[in-house]
Amino acid sequence: MFVTKSMPLMNSLQAHDKDVSFFDLVYQIVRLIPAGRVTSYGAIARYLGTGRSARMVGWAMNNAHTVLPEIPAHRVVNRNGLLSGRAHFKPPESMEQKLVEEGVFIKDNQVQFFNDVFWDPATELKIN
DNA sequence: AGCCTGACTTTGT
DNA sequence: GACAAAGCCAGGC
Numbered sequence: 376m377f378v379t380k381s382m383p384l385m386n387s388l389q390a391h392d393k394d395v396s397f398f399d400l401v402y403q404i405v406r407l408i409p410a411g412r413v414t415s416y417g418a419i420a421r422y423l424g425t426g427r428s429a430r431m432v433g434w435a436m437n438n439a440h441t442v443l444p445e446i447p448a449h450r451v452v453n454r455n456g457l458l459s460g461r462a463h464f465k466p467p468e469s470m471e472q473k474l475v476e477e478g479v480f481i482k483d484n485q486v487q488f489f490n491d492v493f494w495d496p497a498t499e500l501k502i503n
Numbered sequence: 504a505g506c507c508t509g510a511c512t513t514t515g516t
Numbered sequence: 517g518a519c520a521a522a523g524c525c526a527g528g529c
Contacts, residue, residue: 416510417511417512417513420511420512428511429512430509430510431509432511433509434508434511435510436510439510448510452510454512454513458510459511463510
């Protein structure tokens with residue numbers, strides 16, 4: 376398991392205390408990202424306490440389209456605001472399209488006004 | 504049990 | 517700014 380003390384949401388996330396996998400935790404956090412906002416792989420990794428495993432977050436997204444409820448995977452970009460995961464959408468343009476529909480400005484596969492749109496779980500999900 | 508692969512990030516040139 | 521290298525670690529083979 377990947378449970379750490381620095382996980383304010385663990386209680387609610389673990390509601391069904393079965394075996395909560397790293398993937399599940401990633402998915403649940405991604406589902407909390409509000410429309411029109413984005414976060415990064417690293418931000419999610421840090422929030423989960425596995426700060427240097429951003430790649431695992433991205434890797435978890437590979438199966439994102441296979442689980443329900445649906446996961447707004449298009450709201451996860453890299454730390455520079457680049458739509459690095461676009462190639463995994465079908466079609467690839469749908470990632471940008473979905474973000475645009477939510478009011479996010481995209482230029483050259485990069486989120487504009489990134490700092491304003493960025494949603495950091497570590498600060499947004501601070502202790503209730 | 505090893506070896507390889509990343510929807511990544513940080514650090515150092 | 518660009519670029520390279522290294523750390524990361526679960527799955528698949």
